[in-house]
Amino acid sequence: xxxxxxxxxxxxxxxxxxxxxxxxxxxxxxxxxxxxxxxxxxxxxxxxxxxxxxxxxxxxxxxxxxxxxxxxxxxxxxxxxxxxxxxxxxxxxxxxxxxxxxxxxxxxxxxxxxxx
Amino acid sequence: xxxxxxxxxxxxxxxxxxxxxxxxxxxxxxxxxxxxxxxxxxxxxxxxxxxxxxxxxxxxxxxxxxxxxxxxxxxxxxxxxxxxxxxxxxxxxxxxxxxxxxxxxxxxxxxxxx
Numbered sequence: 001x002x003x004x005x006x007x008x009x010x011x012x013x014x015x016x017x018x019x020x021x022x023x024x025x026x027x028x029x030x031x032x033x034x035x036x037x038x039x040x041x042x043x044x045x046x047x048x049x050x051x052x053x054x055x056x057x058x059x060x061x062x063x064x065x066x067x068x069x070x071x072x073x074x075x076x077x078x079x080x081x082x083x084x085x086x087x088x089x090x091x092x093x094x095x096x097x098x099x100x101x102x103x104x105x106x107x108x109x110x111x112x113x114x115x116x
Numbered sequence: 117x118x119x120x121x122x123x124x125x126x127x128x129x130x131x132x133x134x135x136x137x138x139x140x141x142x143x144x145x146x147x148x149x150x151x152x153x154x155x156x157x158x159x160x161x162x163x164x165x166x167x168x169x170x171x172x173x174x175x176x177x178x179x180x181x182x183x184x185x186x187x188x189x190x191x192x193x194x195x196x197x198x199x200x201x202x203x204x205x206x207x208x209x210x211x212x213x214x215x216x217x218x219x220x221x222x223x224x225x226x227x228x229x230x
Binding site: 004006031033035041042043044045048050055056058090103104105106107108109110 | 148150152157158159160161162165205207209215216217218219220221222223
């Protein structure tokens, strides 16, 4: 069974630009989560999508946004990039609200975003 | 406040010994806890979980213990191997609020000496 996949593996942007990160969940999972892992810090919750709807967001500014597509894949967009946005962005998936939701989240390998 | 803390940032053990990684949590309403292993350059890998109606759960070479009285969680790894070297995170779900949000500790680095 394929796990959570993310693309690209690495992304280099300059300050002020926009970044788009992509995630495909485990087959059968309809909930997708995004986390930021800055160097030396733990994982910080960003967003939760289920059935195409944003269900919750963490304490991040509005320039962090995303969406979930009908096939349950997801995009994370970061606008007006700042140097401190440099981090590993992790996507996770789980069973969704309509299919026996569980709290168990399975993570992808992450996208390393570097802002210069 | 929301926090899951780890007692030690680094744990060094001899290959073949047992490892114990500890974690404290602050929210007494939390009812679900997960341990993840993160190797360098990879995403967190699910190891084992436990719900608050249990005190102990065993997996293959791993055991998680939950002490709700003192809000403490531990991960025991039996016969530690070099492949166990990684950063270990405990994570806490806020329980019935169904926020979809896991709160992670800062992580403990496990170093296995051959």
